[in-house]
Amino acid sequence: MSRNNSTVQNATVDSKFRPRSQSATFLQVLLAGAVAVALAVTGCTKKRFDENDNSLNLVLRANVKGLDPASANDLYSSTVINQMYEGLLAYNYLKRPFTLQPALAEAMPEISKDGLTYTFKIKKGVKFHDNAAFPDGKGREVTAQDFVYSWKRLADPRNTSEGFWIFDGKIKGLNEWATAVKNEKANYDTPVEGLQTPDSHTLVVKLTGVYHQLAYVLAMPFASVVAREAVDKYGKEFLNNPVGTGPFVLEKPSDWVRNSKITLKKNPTYRPDTYPSEGMPGDAEKGLLADAGKQLPLVDKLVFSEIVEDQPRWQNGLKGNFDWVEIPKDNFDNAVSKEDRSKIVPDLAAKGLSLDITPALDVTYIGFNMVDPVLGKNKLLRQAMSKAFDSKTYIEKFLNGRGIAAQGPVPPGIDSYDEAFKNPNVAFSLEEAKALLAKAGFPEGKGLPEFQYEGLADSTARQGAEFFVQAMASIGVKVKINSNTWPQFQEKIKAQKAQIFGIAWGADYPDAQNFLQLFYSKNKTPGPNDTSFNSPEFDKAYEASLKLPPGAERTKLYQKMRDIVADETPWIFNAHRLGYKLVHGWVGNFKWTEVANDYPKYIRIDAKKRAELGNKL
Amino acid sequence: MSSASSNMTSNLNAVAAATAKTPSQAPVRNSLWWDAFRRFKKNKIGVVSFWVIISYVIIAILAATGLIFPDAQVPNQAEAYSSISWAHPFGTDIFGRDILGRAVHGIVTAISIGLLASTLSLVIGLVLGAIAGYFGGKVDAFVVWLYTTVDSIPYILLIPSLTFVLGRGLINVFIAVGLTSWVTTARLVRGEFFKHKSREYVMAAHAIGAGDGRKIFGHILPNVAHLAFVQFGLGFVSAIKIEVILSYLGLGVDPSQPSWGLMIDDAKNELARPYWGNLAAATVFMFGLILSFNLFNDALREALDPKMKNK
Numbered sequence: 001m002s003r004n005n006s007t008v009q010n011a012t013v014d015s016k017f018r019p020r021s022q023s024a025t026f027l028q029v030l031l032a033g034a035v036a037v038a039l040a041v042t043g044c045t046k047k048r049f050d051e052n053d054n055s056l057n058l059v060l061r062a063n064v065k066g067l068d069p070a071s072a073n074d075l076y077s078s079t080v081i082n083q084m085y086e087g088l089l090a091y092n093y094l095k096r097p098f099t100l101q102p103a104l105a106e107a108m109p110e111i112s113k114d115g116l117t118y119t120f121k122i123k124k125g126v127k128f129h130d131n132a133a134f135p136d137g138k139g140r141e142v143t144a145q146d147f148v149y150s151w152k153r154l155a156d157p158r159n160t161s162e163g164f165w166i167f168d169g170k171i172k173g174l175n176e177w178a179t180a181v182k183n184e185k186a187n188y189d190t191p192v193e194g195l196q197t198p199d200s201h202t203l204v205v206k207l208t209g210v211y212h213q214l215a216y217v218l219a220m221p222f223a224s225v226v227a228r229e230a231v232d233k234y235g236k237e238f239l240n241n242p243v244g245t246g247p248f249v250l251e252k253p254s255d256w257v258r259n260s261k262i263t264l265k266k267n268p269t270y271r272p273d274t275y276p277s278e279g280m281p282g283d284a285e286k287g288l289l290a291d292a293g294k295q296l297p298l299v300d301k302l303v304f305s306e307i308v309e310d311q312p313r314w315q316n317g318l319k320g321n322f323d324w325v326e327i328p329k330d331n332f333d334n335a336v337s338k339e340d341r342s343k344i345v346p347d348l349a350a351k352g353l354s355l356d357i358t359p360a361l362d363v364t365y366i367g368f369n370m371v372d373p374v375l376g377k378n379k380l381l382r383q384a385m386s387k388a389f390d391s392k393t394y395i396e397k398f399l400n401g402r403g404i405a406a407q408g409p410v411p412p413g414i415d416s417y418d419e420a421f422k423n424p425n426v427a428f429s430l431e432e433a434k435a436l437l438a439k440a441g442f443p444e445g446k447g448l449p450e451f452q453y454e455g456l457a458d459s460t461a462r463q464g465a466e467f468f469v470q471a472m473a474s475i476g477v478k479v480k481i482n483s484n485t486w487p488q489f490q491e492k493i494k495a496q497k498a499q500i501f502g503i504a505w506g507a508d509y510p511d512a513q514n515f516l517q518l519f520y521s522k523n524k525t526p527g528p529n530d531t532s533f534n535s536p537e538f539d540k541a542y543e544a545s546l547k548l549p550p551g552a553e554r555t556k557l558y559q560k561m562r563d564i565v566a567d568e569t570p571w572i573f574n575a576h577r578l579g580y581k582l583v584h585g586w587v588g589n590f591k592w593t594e595v596a597n598d599y600p601k602y603i604r605i606d607a608k609k610r611a612e613l614g615n616k617l
Numbered sequence: 618m619s620s621a622s623s624n625m626t627s628n629l630n631a632v633a634a635a636t637a638k639t640p641s642q643a644p645v646r647n648s649l650w651w652d653a654f655r656r657f658k659k660n661k662i663g664v665v666s667f668w669v670i671i672s673y674v675i676i677a678i679l680a681a682t683g684l685i686f687p688d689a690q691v692p693n694q695a696e697a698y699s700s701i702s703w704a705h706p707f708g709t710d711i712f713g714r715d716i717l718g719r720a721v722h723g724i725v726t727a728i729s730i731g732l733l734a735s736t737l738s739l740v741i742g743l744v745l746g747a748i749a750g751y752f753g754g755k756v757d758a759f760v761v762w763l764y765t766t767v768d769s770i771p772y773i774l775l776i777p778s779l780t781f782v783l784g785r786g787l788i789n790v791f792i793a794v795g796l797t798s799w800v801t802t803a804r805l806v807r808g809e810f811f812k813h814k815s816r817e818y819v820m821a822a823h824a825i826g827a828g829d830g831r832k833i834f835g836h837i838l839p840n841v842a843h844l845a846f847v848q849f850g851l852g853f854v855s856a857i858k859i860e861v862i863l864s865y866l867g868l869g870v871d872p873s874q875p876s877w878g879l880m881i882d883d884a885k886n887e888l889a890r891p892y893w894g895n896l897a898a899a900t901v902f903m904f905g906l907i908l909s910f911n912l913f914n915d916a917l918r919e920a921l922d923p924k925m926k927n928k
Contacts, residue, residue, distance in 0.1 A: 311889065328889070329886070330886045330887065330888075330889035330890055331889050333890060334889075390694075397694075397697065397711060457866075457867030457868070458867065459882045459885060459886055460886065462867060462872050462879075462882070463711055463883065465872060466712065466872050467712070469872075469873055470692045470712060480871065480873075481871060481872045481873060482784070482785065483785060483867050483868075483872070
């Protein structure tokens with residue numbers, strides 16, 4: 001009996017205090033948040049800039065996963081990897097449209113007449129970073145065999161590399177080698193027919209078929225050269241012990257504080273590599289050629305900070321702790337003039353900041369599931385929904401006008417983009433949308449089921465979904481929103497269970513093929529064609545375009561494919577985004593590039609000017 | 618039979634008097650409930666809170682039936698982010714919708730979640746607590762095991778995982794909250810049943826042949842009902858808060874439904890602009906409802922507490 005009584009008393013006490021402790025928790029969270037923000041804002045005023053310190057301080061908006069080129073599948077990891085590793089080819093820093101140039105290759109490859117054999121001469125005297133993995137700690141010279149080894153690493157099924165798609169089925173004998181490795185019948189010393197090294201500095205690549213995108217994928221960080229000794233020495237820890245040939249070096253693993261900061265030093269044994277002496281018209285006037293012919297890199301130290309939250313990243317950027325910073329959507333009006341969206345606000349301009357606007361080479365879209373019995377079979381319905389979606393208002397609301405209404409999949413800056421092309425199904429018109437809907441057999445949405453829209457759960461994605469639902473409601477089409485985590489969202493799309501979904505695609509390399517492959521029927525989901533679009537006419541044009549070198553004929557095919565998808569409307573084309581950055585006055589040679597991540601070696605920091613301007617911020 | 622037992626117990630124990638069931642005693646007006654009502658009436662803060670809650674309910678009914686703010690969900694892109702005016706006392710949101718109207722419609726969501734979730738959790742808590750306390754033994758061990766298990770998982774993790782399984786939406790939120798917040802009620806009711814089951818009035822009922830069901834629901838339950846009232850009120854408040862938190866985290870109601878949590882989520886981004894209408898409206902409305910509910914609960918608990926009877 002007494003035991004029972006005590007239970008009751010405890011319970012009563014508990015019930016009295018419980019609601020109060022809950023509200024206290026909520027308040028505490030709010031307070032803790034306020035304190036954290038206050039600390040982030042005030043903490044940075046302590047920093048003083050040194051007149052002799054020309055280090056480049058950059059910020060990443062997501063955490064770096066690891067520093068192995070074989071797993072460089074996100075922008076943030078590959079940005080850091082690109083500073084320490086190099087491949088055969090790279091993009092010219094100043095030329096637009098993006099142009100490839102040799103990096104570790106001595107010259108652009110010799111290509112056989114049938115387009116199946118590429119011969120690379122490799123630069124002599126290029127050394128790996130000094131590292132304990134080598135005898136006496138001195139980096140050895142890079143040979144053609146190192147590329148064979150590095151590319152086999154991508155194919156090796158034990159590495160489960162996200163980068164193997166760049167060679168998958170393209171290089172003679174590589175897939176067979178991978179299968180043999182899986183069955184323990186081959187190792188890294190087993191030769192592959194398509195990767196030959198007639199001498200120590202010549203690499204011959206034999207392809208299974210024409211692959212015009214080979215040169216582009218060789219400029220991706222996946223194809224970088226790694227040192228076999230380091231992989232052998234560090235094993236799984238190779239992810240944290242990068243040994244490459246790049247302009248910067250991670251001196252010791254502790255220079256990378258996980259989820260916080262990566263400090264890289266100038267590589268003392270870096271190969272001769274000079275700042276380009278030719279640019280585009282206007283580059284010289286902007287001072288972009290002042291360092292022509294100088295040895296790279298131009299800074300001694302490179303620091304990447306990892307800050308996920310918008311506001312601390314922005315505040316630190318304004319304080320000069322980062323040499324440039326992207327403008328978050330909600331701080332846009334504090335940074336960019338309301339009268340002229342291409343101008344910075346005067347008080348920031350007075351502090352020496354300038355505004356850089358560069359297209360992001362991407363496309364955001366709302367995809368329809370083309371195997372859905374209602375949406376997939378009804379082109380007029382899809383066109384009606386597309387015409388009811390006002391992408392101009394969307395761009396104004398969600399991107400602060402920082403975008404171009406997409407007319408097709410290919411963004412400006414990439415071959416086959418045509419400014420004059422206007423997709424009739426993108427032009428917003430409620431009357432025409434209603435007429436199309438009636439023509440499709442669903443006047444005012446009568447007879448249509450309620451559709452399900454799949455999106456992400458964060459605030460901006462949710463608001464975007466609400467915008468879509470409102471647009472559809474204006475012609476009588478009912479849509480319900482499902483919010484997902486990123487993995488849930490991916491899973492639904494891969495299983496063809498997503499009916500309508502909002503998503504984006506960013507360029508891997510500057511070729512329209514990278515966007516048009518999203519409609520090729522053999523790439524259907526779980527491949528990159530996530531709407532499972534299937535058009536024999538499109539496939540025919542796509543397959544023909546793969547066999548063509550860059551040129552007018554291929555551009556014509558690309559535009560034909562664009563016209564097919566514009567008419568079929570498997571996507572509601574939404575926006576090509578523009579990147580807005582604020583750049584501090586002490587940064588020289590800044591020319592933003594979306595596809596290449598090797599820009600830090602070209603940047604000049606005026607330490608004296610930073611000490612002068614930065615200490616006033 | 619029931620009146621016989623009540624008469625007996627009222628002599629034995631005033632707390633246990635379930636006189637509400639006996640109309641013959643109504644004119645005497647000295648029952649537990651009547652006492653409680655008199656004590657409650659003296660508590661001015663409690664009475665004011667009660668009327669505030671009633672006006673919230675009336676506003677919610679008017680909004681739900683479309684008599685006030687019928688256009689709260691209709692977007693008007695041209696008027697997005699307009700500032701304070703007589704037409705829009707809190708301004709408009711990203712889609713040009715009147716924020717005051719959205720906040721008023723948020724009451725409907727909040728009150729329906731509070732009502733449904735706390736009813737569900739009260740029913741589960743009462744039934745499980747009653748059978749555990751009454752039967753004891755293995756039944757008790759099982760119920761105690763069950764609520765200890767549920768209680769050992771922090772609700773902020775348990776409810777989101779349930780909404781992941783059930784999906785989003787008003788109904789699913791109320792099921793998730795209801796299924797997870799019955800533990801305190803069950804524990805309290807179980808303790809009271811332990812205490813009451815060996816009291817004389819129960820024994821008397823047993824002696825004249827009342828079955829288990831009759832003893833549980835006819836005799837003991839009315840004597841622990843005051844606990845249920847207080848628990849219901851507490852559950853109501855916490856259900857409203859949980860709905861707001863879940864919607865803020867993107868796990869709550871369907872985004873096309875107005876909710877204070879969604880408004881605060883909107884405000885998270887807008888404060889940098891700075892637009893504070895969403896934050897102000899949602900917090901003012903939430904503050905009013907939760908404060909008056911908490912004060913009302915306090916007053917109710919004091920009124921129902923037999924120890925306060927002679928004060």
